[in-house]
Amino acid sequence: MEISELLAQAANLMLTGMIGVFLFLSILIFAVKALSKLAATEQESQQPATKKSSKPVSTGVPAAHVAAISAAVSQFRQKN
């Protein structure tokens, strides 16, 4: 094949390739933005529910117990 013909093909490939890469990644930009909005709205609607459920868990174990257990664990680790 003639070099000039190859060059024309390469130039063509360069153009289509760059357009292709930009198009694909631009679509991805919009998709990611849409995804972020979707995730943000879902999080907002879920927030009140998570607040309620998290409270009883934190009050289940008194702070004094947590401190005592962690002190025991660290003592155990130091010994071994």
Place this chain on the structure above:
Amino acid sequence: MDGLLNLWQATGIANLTFPALSMIAVGCGLLYLAIAKKFEPLLLVPIGFGAILTNIPVAALSEPGGLLYYVYYIGIDSGIFPLLIFMGVGALTDFSALIANPRMLLLGAAAQFGIFATLFGAILLNFIPGFEFTLQDASAIAIIGGADGPTAIFLASKLSPELLGAIAVAAYSYMALVPIIQPPIMRLLTSDEERSIAMPQLRVVSKREKILFPLMVLSLTLLFLPAAAPLVGMFCLGNLMRESGVVDRLSNTAQNELINITTIFLGLAVGSKLAADQFLTVETLGILVLGALAFSIGTASGVYMAKIMNRVSSNPINPLVGAAGVSAVPMAARVVNKVGLESNPHNFLLMHAMGPNVAGVLGSAVAAGILLALVN
């Protein structure tokens, strides 16, 4: 007496040719770079050793029936090894910087200009007597500019297997040279003022977004560019395993044991392609020159794109982060951080550069898919 003569004929000394000896020297050179200079040692040690093994006379390790022949045939000819590595890279990649600032994808796209400009340059080299690159060869060489070892090996094995050794060595050598090649270009194209631009802090990305991201990339590939599906698919699988949080064992295997085992054999198989008749040619020299060119153009176009975006956008963008668009994760991002700190010691650009950096990985996989679709 005959027995002695036969024994002599079976020794390496009697069969050693000059080209094989020079390739063994090349192998030793790669080992030296890996061990003494710490250039991509994880890859250059097996590649260099593979180069020595394949050039051992009489043993014929790379002929049908030899160990390296089978390793190459099973792992690279089939395209499996680079894809397994890509899965591991996916499991190692954190996309949160990109999801927080998706416009950085444009930088990853711009840096791929290095690939396509080099493709043109490789064909231009045909004007010099001694070079006869086909469009397939040129595409395989150009992908070095994607600064992504597994992608380069995958594409070369599909388009131009006879150049694979030289392309893989060039790709990995230049990736090791990123801290030397990039900074002068970055300094040349930006002013001190631009280099010290601080960027706003990135928002926190939710787990749900991180889980949906690989699935979304995969569905876009499915719709628009199925030719990139092997690369993007394995990458997304690795990333989903990481982010889903329910298969930590698989994710850990993909990013540690599996990627390590594959790297050993991938390196050996690439080294086995460093045979004298394929490597000691003027074309290898051309590939090395074109590879450096591809890297430099990719860096420059990324920086220019970032400069344009900085002018247009309401949020300031430091043009240096554009240089990270040539994947080479995470080396390119570290280089950006380092050059940025030289101008402004309080300006840490690492997280901002990770966005274009991982965008570059996607960009080069997409570019490889386009080349596969159009050239094959």
